[in-house]
Structures are given as C-alpha cells and as structure tokens.
Amino acid sequence: MIRNRGAAPSTARTVGARVHWVTLAAVLLAIAAALVVQGYAHHLTTLAESSAPAAAASPAPAAALHGGPVIDPREGVDTVTPHQRTIALTFDDGPDPTWTPRILDVLRKHHVHATFFVVGTAAAEHPDLVRRILDEGHEIGMHTLTHADLTTSPQWRANLEMAAGQSAIAGATGETTALFRPPYSSEPAALDAADWQIIRSAGQDGYLSVLSTLDSEDWRRPGVQRIVANATPQGDGGQVLLMHDGGGDRSETVAALDRLLTQYAADGITATSVSAAAGLKGVMRPAATAEQWSGTALIATLWGSAWVVGAIGIALVLSGIVMVVRAVLVLFAASRHRRRAREVALRRTWTHDGIISVIVPAHNEAAGIEAAVRSIAASRRPVEIIVVDDGSTDGTADIVEALGLPQVTVIRQPNGGKPSALNTGIAAARGEIVVMVDGDTVFEQDTVERLIQPFADPAVGAVSGNTKVVNRGGVLGAWQHIEYVVGFNLDRRLFDIAECMPTVPGAIGAFRIETLRRVGGVSDDTLAEDTDLTMAICRDGWRVVYQEDARAWTEAPASLGALWRQRYRWCYGTMQAMWKHRGAVLQKGPAGKLGRRGLGYLLVLQVILPLFAPVVDIFAVYGLLFLDPMRIAVLWLAFLALQLGMAVYAFRMDGESLKPLWTLPLQQVVYRQMMYLVVIQSLFTALAGTRLRWHRMQRYGTLTVPPAVTTG
Amino acid sequence: MSEPATHTPVFVDSAGRRLRWVRAGLWVAVLAAIVYIALAASALLGGPRIDAPFLPQPITADAPPPAQHVEVPASPTTAPAAVATSGTGAAAAAEKPAPAPAAVSTTAPVAPPASAAPAPAPSPTAPGRSGGTGTGTTTDNPGSTHRADPTGRPVRP
Numbered sequence: 001m002i003r004n005r006g007a008a009p010s011t012a013r014t015v016g017a018r019v020h021w022v023t024l025a026a027v028l029l030a031i032a033a034a035l036v037v038q039g040y041a042h043h044l045t046t047l048a049e050s051s052a053p054a055a056a057a058s059p060a061p062a063a064a065l066h067g068g069p070v071i072d073p074r075e076g077v078d079t080v081t082p083h084q085r086t087i088a089l090t091f092d093d094g095p096d097p098t099w100t101p102r103i104l105d106v107l108r109k110h111h112v113h114a115t116f117f118v119v120g121t122a123a124a125e126h127p128d129l130v131r132r133i134l135d136e137g138h139e140i141g142m143h144t145l146t147h148a149d150l151t152t153s154p155q156w157r158a159n160l161e162m163a164a165g166q167s168a169i170a171g172a173t174g175e176t177t178a179l180f181r182p183p184y185s186s187e188p189a190a191l192d193a194a195d196w197q198i199i200r201s202a203g204q205d206g207y208l209s210v211l212s213t214l215d216s217e218d219w220r221r222p223g224v225q226r227i228v229a230n231a232t233p234q235g236d237g238g239q240v241l242l243m244h245d246g247g248g249d250r251s252e253t254v255a256a257l258d259r260l261l262t263q264y265a266a267d268g269i270t271a272t273s274v275s276a277a278a279g280l281k282g283v284m285r286p287a288a289t290a291e292q293w294s295g296t297a298l299i300a301t302l303w304g305s306a307w308v309v310g311a312i313g314i315a316l317v318l319s320g321i322v323m324v325v326r327a328v329l330v331l332f333a334a335s336r337h338r339r340r341a342r343e344v345a346l347r348r349t350w351t352h353d354g355i356i357s358v359i360v361p362a363h364n365e366a367a368g369i370e371a372a373v374r375s376i377a378a379s380r381r382p383v384e385i386i387v388v389d390d391g392s393t394d395g396t397a398d399i400v401e402a403l404g405l406p407q408v409t410v411i412r413q414p415n416g417g418k419p420s421a422l423n424t425g426i427a428a429a430r431g432e433i434v435v436m437v438d439g440d441t442v443f444e445q446d447t448v449e450r451l452i453q454p455f456a457d458p459a460v461g462a463v464s465g466n467t468k469v470v471n472r473g474g475v476l477g478a479w480q481h482i483e484y485v486v487g488f489n490l491d492r493r494l495f496d497i498a499e500c501m502p503t504v505p506g507a508i509g510a511f512r513i514e515t516l517r518r519v520g521g522v523s524d525d526t527l528a529e530d531t532d533l534t535m536a537i538c539r540d541g542w543r544v545v546y547q548e549d550a551r552a553w554t555e556a557p558a559s560l561g562a563l564w565r566q567r568y569r570w571c572y573g574t575m576q577a578m579w580k581h582r583g584a585v586l587q588k589g590p591a592g593k594l595g596r597r598g599l600g601y602l603l604v605l606q607v608i609l610p611l612f613a614p615v616v617d618i619f620a621v622y623g624l625l626f627l628d629p630m631r632i633a634v635l636w637l638a639f640l641a642l643q644l645g646m647a648v649y650a651f652r653m654d655g656e657s658l659k660p661l662w663t664l665p666l667q668q669v670v671y672r673q674m675m676y677l678v679v680i681q682s683l684f685t686a687l688a689g690t691r692l693r694w695h696r697m698q699r700y701g702t703l704t705v706p707p708a709v710t711t712g
Numbered sequence: 713m714s715e716p717a718t719h720t721p722v723f724v725d726s727a728g729r730r731l732r733w734v735r736a737g738l739w740v741a742v743l744a745a746i747v748y749i750a751l752a753a754s755a756l757l758g759g760p761r762i763d764a765p766f767l768p769q770p771i772t773a774d775a776p777p778p779a780q781h782v783e784v785p786a787s788p789t790t791a792p793a794a795v796a797t798s799g800t801g802a803a804a805a806a807e808k809p810a811p812a813p814a815a816v817s818t819t820a821p822v823a824p825p826a827s828a829a830p831a832p833a834p835s836p837t838a839p840g841r842s843g844g845t846g847t848g849t850t851t852d853n854p855g856s857t858h859r860a861d862p863t864g865r866p867v868r869p
Contacts, residue, residue, distance in 0.1 A: 019735050019739065020738060022738075023739075023742050023745075026741070026745035027741060027745050030744075030745035030748045033748065033753075034752070037752050070767065072767050078766070079767070080767045160756060160757065163756075163758060163760075164755070164756050165759075166759045166760050166762060167755065167758065167760060170759075170760045178762050178763065178764030179764075205762055206763045206764050207762055207764055208764045208767070278768070280765060281765055283764070283765065287760050291759075291760035291761075294754065294759070294760070295760070297751050297755040300751065300755075301748075301755045301756070304748065524721070525722050526722050572723075576722035579722055579723065580722045684734070687730070688725075688730055688731040688735070689726075689728075689734075690724075
C-alpha cells in the first residue's frame with residue numbers, strides 16, 4: 001500500500017528477541033535441505049563427472065568377462081552361474097505401485113519366486129510393496145538409491161547411492177540384502193573397466209554383484225511375443241533373466257511373464273530367485289536396530305522432502321494464479337476507472353462554496369514545511385491552512401509563523417503523535433471539507449480544486465489523491481517511484497471501482513468533516529492511522545474514491561534503513577488496521593465490500609504472498625539446479641514481463657517517462673527481499689504483541705516526551 | 713472526538729505472555745528444522761553394513777557332487793569355512809583356505825600357483841562360462857563355480 005510517510009518518528013525497535021530471524025533462517029535451511037534431497041532423489045540427471053575412475057581402473061579381469069553372472073570380487077574373482085536348466089528371474093527398477101503387484105500376482109499364480117532389484121527412492125516411496133515382495137517369499141536386491149550410473153558418478157555419490165539404497169531397504173523391510181545389481185549393467189562379457197571398478201568397490205562393501213545373461217529387453221516394449229522370445233534360453237545352461245517391474249508401462253512384461261512361466265514349466269525349466277538358482281544362502285539378513293532406524297529415518301526424510309516440494313509446488317501454482325488474476329483485475333479496473341474519469345473531467349463543474357480547511361500535521365518538518373505551506377497557499381482555490389506543530393524541537397512552527405501568510409493558523413501542542421495532531425486540526429477546522437497533507441508534501445496549484453471534485457456526490461466521504469515521488473534519482477528512488485506509480489494508478493483505481501478503498505494516504509486526502517465526526521476522528525490504535533481512518537469511513541457506509549489528477553509531490557526515503565523503517569510501520573500498521581476492522585468481513589453493504597474485497601486483497605497480496613516469497617526464491621535456485629533451467633528462466637521472465645507490462649501501462653496513464661523502468665528487473669534482488677522481510681518482521685511483532693517504541697511515544701495525554709527520544 | 717487514552721494499541725500485549733508463547737513456538741520450529749536437517753544428513757550418509765555370503769564352492773571335476781547340497785553359512789562371521797558337502801569333495805570344500813588349484817579344475821592350467829595376488833591375472837584362456845561355449849566339462853555342472861584365484865580364500869575374520 002502506497003502511502004506517504006507520516007510524521008511519526010521512525011525509531012522502530014521491537015522490544016524482544018530476534019528469534020524470528022533465527023527461525024526464518026532455520027526453516028529456509030530445512031526447506032533447502034528438503035529441496036536438495038528431493039532434487040537429488042528425483043531429478044538429478046546431470047551429475048556425471050568426467051573424473052570418473054574409468055581411465056585409471058584396471059580392465060575387467062578375464063575371469064569376470066568369461067565367468068558367471070553372480071560375481072564375488074572380494075578375493076580374486078569368484079563367479080557362479082545358476083544351475084543347469086534353471087532361470088533366475090530378476091526384476092529391476094521397482095517397486096512400482098501399478099506393475100509390481102501384478103507381477104507378484106503372476107508369480108504367485110505359478111508358485112515361482114524371483115529377485116527384485118529395487119531402487120531406493122522407489123522402495124522408500126512404497127515400503128509396503130517391498131514388504132509384500134518379501135512376505136511372498138521373494139528376494140530383494142539393491143539397485144542403488146536413484147538408479148544412478150555409478151560408472152560416471154563421483155566417489156561421494158557412488159558411496160551415497162550404495163549406502164542409502166541399502167538403507168531404504170532396511171527401513172522398509174528390516175532386512176538387508178547382499179545382492180547388488182549395478183544400474184545400466186548387462187552381461188558379464190560386456191563388462192568394461194569402469195563397470196569392473198563398480199563391482200569391485202561393491203565387493204569391498206560386502207556385496208555380490210548380479211549381472212544378467214538373458215535380457216528380455218522388455219523396457220523397449222517390443223511386444224509380448226518378442227519379450228517371450230528374448231527370454232527363452234538357448235541350450236541348457238543356467239541363466240539370469242533381466243526384466244523390469246518399474247520405470248514405465250510394464251503391461252507387456254506382466255503378460256510375457258505369465259506366458260514365459262507356463263512355457264518354462266512345460267519345458268522343465270526351473271524359474272526361481274537368484275540365490276535359489278545359484279545356491280546362495282544368507283543373502284537377506286535382519287538389519288541391526290540402528291540400521292533399521294536409520295533406514296526409517298531415510299524413508300521419512302524422503303517422504304518429508306516429497307511433501308514439502310509438493311506443497312511448495314501447489315503454493316507456487318496458486319501464487320502464479322493470484323498474480324495473473326490480480327493483473328487482469330487491476331488492468332480491467334484501471335481502464336474502466338480511466339474511462340470514467342475522462343467522462344467526469346468533461347463535465348466538471350462542481351464548485352464548493354464553503355471553506356476548505358487544509359490540515360498540516362508537522363513534527364520536526366523544518367526542512368520541508370515552508371515549501372509545503374507555500375504551495376498550499378498558492379492554490380487556485382482559496383483555502384484555510386491549519387498547521388499543527390506536534391511538539392517540534394526544530395522550530396517548525398516558527399518557520400511557518402515567519403511566513404506571515406494570512407490564511408495560515410499555527411497551533412502548537414506537546415508531542416502527542418500524528419493522530420492527535422490531526423484531531424487538533426480537525427477540531428479547529430471551520431470548513432465542511434478537510435484536506436489532510438503531510439508536512440513534507442508539496443501541492444500543485446490545482447490539487448485542492450481537483451481533489452474535492454468527487455464530493456459533488458453526497459455519498460462520497462473521502463477522496464484519495466495521487467502521490468508522486470520527487471526524489472526519483474538513483475536506483476532506490478526509481479524503485480519507489482515505480483511502486484508509487486503502479487500502486488496509485490493500478491491498485492487504487494481497482495479499489496475505487498470495487499468500492500473497497502482501504503487507505504487514503506496521509507500525504508494527500510480530503511474528507512467531509514461530517515464523516516470525520518461520525519467515525520470519531522483519527523484513532524491512535526494503529527501505526528497506520530490513515531488506513532485505520534479510511535477503513536472506519538468505509539464501514540460507516542461512505543464511498544471512498546480516487547482522484548488521479550490531484551497530485552501531491554513527496555519525498556521518499558533515501559536510504560535502505562529509512563525505507564525499512566517506513567515500510568515496517570506501514571506494514572505493521574496495515575496489519576493492525578486489518579485486524580481492528582476484521583469484523584467488516586461479515587458485515588453487509590459498503591462495510592462488507594471493504595471487509596471481503598479490500599481486506600481480502602490486502603491479506604492475499606500484502607501478507608500471504610510476501611510470506612511465501614522467500615520460498616519462491618529458494619525454489620528458483622532449486623529449479624535452476626535440478627529442474628530445467630530454461631523453463632525456470634522462461635517462467636521468471638514471463639512474470640517479469642507481466643510486471644513490466646503493468647508498470648508500462650501505469651506509467652503511460654500517469655504520463656510518466658518510461659526510463660526508470662530499467663530498474664525493474666533489479667527490484668528482484670534487493671527490494672523484493674526487503675519487502676518480504678518487512679512483512680515477516682511485522683507479522684512476528686503482531687503475533688508476539690511486542691510493544692513498538694512508537695506506541696509509547698504516541699500515547700495521548702499531556703505528558704511531555706523528551707524530545708531526544710522522538711527524533712526520527 | 714479522540715479515543716479514550718486508556719485504549720491499548722492493536723496487537724500489543726503488555727503482559728508479554730504472547731511473546732513468550734510465540735518465542736517458544738519459534739524455538740520449537742527451529743528445533744524441528746535442525747532435527748530434519750540432521751536426520752536428512754545422517755540418513756543419506758550412513759548405511760547398513762553388508763557382508764555377503766561366499767559363493768558356493770567350486771566343484772572338483774573328478775568328483776562332482778550335486779551342487780544343491782553345497783551350503784554356505786548364513787553368517788560368514790561365525791563359521792565361514794563350515795561347508796557341509798556330501799560326497800567325496802567334502803574334505804576339499806571344507807578346507808577352503810587350502811591352496812588347492814586342483815580344486816578348480818578348469819583354471820588350473822592358466823593360473824600358476826605363484827600368482828598369489830588377489831587380483832587375478834587376466835588370461836584369454838580363462839575358464840569359459842556356459843553360453844554354449846563348452847570350454848570344460850564342469851561348465852555344465854549345476855551350480856558350477858569358477859575361480860580364477862588359485863590361492864584360495866583365507867578364512868574371513
């Protein structure tokens with residue numbers, strides 16, 4: 001929400017710990033960890049390093065090349081082949097929720113056992129299936145955590161793949177397996193040096209490597225006929241048959257398996273698991289308790305990561321929808337508002353006969369007060385000017401008095417805060433229409449005249465003007481300038497059209513004195529007294545509108561620190577006002593419009609979306625690392641283009657030069673982060689109920705606050 | 713016109729009770745995050761120790777017993793050498809560490825006893841496996857095992 005900075009001193013300091021920053025860091029770290037885990041487990045395809053051990057390794061020994069498919073490389077090369085007329089059935093890449101159960105059903109029908117080389121992540125995802133495999137008498141083998149090509153993996157990844165792949169099995173079943181099938185392996189004769197390195201290293205870890213001798217090539221989905229032919233052995237030698245239960249549509253595998261098992265039985269071939277076929281015993285063993293716990297932890301981690309990433313994905317889609325919907329709404333409303341404003345401008349005739357009172361609350365505004373008062377006094381429409389000096393220590397009141405302007409009244413009061421200064425001014429005002437303006441804001445000659453035009457409609461209780469940034473040089477100035485132009489020309493027009501204006505900015509707003517009296521003046525319940533007041537007016541049934549050609553020129557904070565304090569006050573104040581007026585959500589009529597449309601818009605776009613923004617940033621990095629970087633970049637550019645398009649439209653409407661828009665892409669790196677950190681800080685302050693120093697200073701009453709404390 | 717001076721600003725909890733609750737809640741969140749990170753790290757980095765059983769022992773050519781009877785202990789740490797084999801090959805099988813190149817009939821010619829290194833010397837004439845090549849008589853024995861390591865296997869600790 002664009003507002004002008006108020007007279008409130010800006011020494012914001014929470015009296016409390018900074019635990020929310022620690023929490024933010026820890027939570028973001030945990031989310032990053034979850035993303036890394038998930039990215040590793042499911043999306044890592046490009047981690048292959050050229051520094052694979054292939055070159056340095058010794059070539060596969062002849063004994064392995066010509067040996068059996070079950071290899072024990074621990075001492076020498078020991079291999080074994082399944083018994084004669086025996087086929088070891090192996091299924092790779094599962095478990096799969098669709099196909100593994102069907103394969104198990106076929107196996108059960110034929111009373112045959114098999115060996116399933118499971119991928120760790122799939123096993124973690126479907127531990128029940130892994131348990132079912134075991135319960136039905138089959139055997140589990142390890143097929144790494146993510147089906148990584150170990151021959152091209154760096155050492156750390158190979159270690160992780162082996163350890164975590166086994167850990168997933170231990171966690172799912174409480175047992176460990178000594179059978180390992182290297183991903184992308186085939187028959188022993190095809191072993192090269194890199195493959196051998198993997199097998200030897202697996203042997204050092206205590207594994208027997210199980211290659212295959214008969215490849216059904218079912219993963220190519222060549223048709224049931226073809227799979228059966230591929231899986232039919234030539235000769236009487238024992239075989240290890242490779243099939244797949246995971247990794248895609250395996251309907252052909254299921255059908256082929258049924259026919260194969262019938263055919264084997266007819267041919268007198270025994271189909272069984274690897275260890276039964278090769279005479280191995282003790283391949284599966286109970287895991288130690290610690291190992292089982294560690295495995296359970298791994299599975300929980302993978303589940304948690306998948307959940308976090310899924311939730312973030314949904315939230316990202318939602319926030320994308322919100323942004324697009326907002327863009328559509330705002331552009332539609334802005335064009336309508338613009339058309340209507342043009343029509344009104346053509347028949348502008350309304351003149352107000354009574355006095356118009358301009359109230360200028362000022363607290364230590366020596367720097368800008370003269371320009372402000374002079375510009376207002378120079379208005380084409382004669383006005384009464386009431387400057388309320390709120391305990392200034394820099395001679396603000398003296399400066400104004402020295403101007404010697406006849407239409408200016410100066411009221412001095414002890415420092416009581418901006419709401420109290422405004423109320424003093426309202427009490428002294430003689431006009432039926434009151435214009436409120438900040439002490440550092442300059443009007444144009446026609447500003448007052450234009451600002452009061454909407455009061456031709458007796459239903460209008462308050463009018464918001466258009467605040468423009470004077471100091472728009474430099475990147476920070478340009479950023480704020482963009483924000484003001486967009487905020488005033490798009491959002492504010494939307495609020496006007498939707499009849500739910502939540503804020504008339506303190507820098508420039510006009511009110512009926514009757515309206516102000518009805519809502520009890522300006523309250524000091526919140527730090528955003530302008531928002532609070534506007535909401536109260538809306539709830540009292542008045543229309544609040546936006547007059548885009550009533551311009552006020554204001555100075556924006558020139559340092560990041562000052563900007564932070566200003567935005568913190570706005571954001572926290574807006575939250576306070578929203579909470580104070582939350583009852584409007586259930587009200588009927590204009591109040592309900594404010595409650596449902598206005599508060600809803602603020603809640604979604606200024607509280608929820610910014611809270612989610614840090615996660616978007618982390619997710620962008622994740623996307624660049626693990627997903628398709630092009631897609632992420634295109635998506636990001638699309639949203640940037642959307643923002644840019646809206647900004648261009650707003651700038652055009654305001655007749656502004658488009659030059660400052662070059663800083664828009666840069667907003668993504670400092671400004672955006674600062675804006676969401678402000679929201680987080682504000683939310684924490686709100687939840688914790690911490691007392692801001694502003695509150696202490698802005699209490700009503702006659703106590704004199706030491707001037708030193710209140711300097712802003 | 714003005715609100716009463718006793719009005720408390722929205723959200724402010726002067727007793728500080730809410731701050732304590734929020735702070736406690738946030739520390740719990742921090743703890744949960746740390747636990748998750750630690751869990752993820754430990755779960756991904758550690759894994760169970762695997763100790764595969766040894767393969768069934770080679771069958772001597774002169775006395776081929778039915779391979780189905782070759783038993784490998786379930787836990788090699790307890791009795792790695794205890795192989796109950798029926799038939800004449802029992803003694804040879806039970807004495808696994810014994811340097812018995814003769815036990816590996818097909819490899820004997822190409823693996824000189826001198827090469828005691830665990831890494832076997834690659835040899836083009838190493839025993840062929842099934843696949844219809846028919847390099848030796850033992851190839852077709854059920855459960856036949858080929859060893860290129862002539863030194864035999866030491867008893868595992």
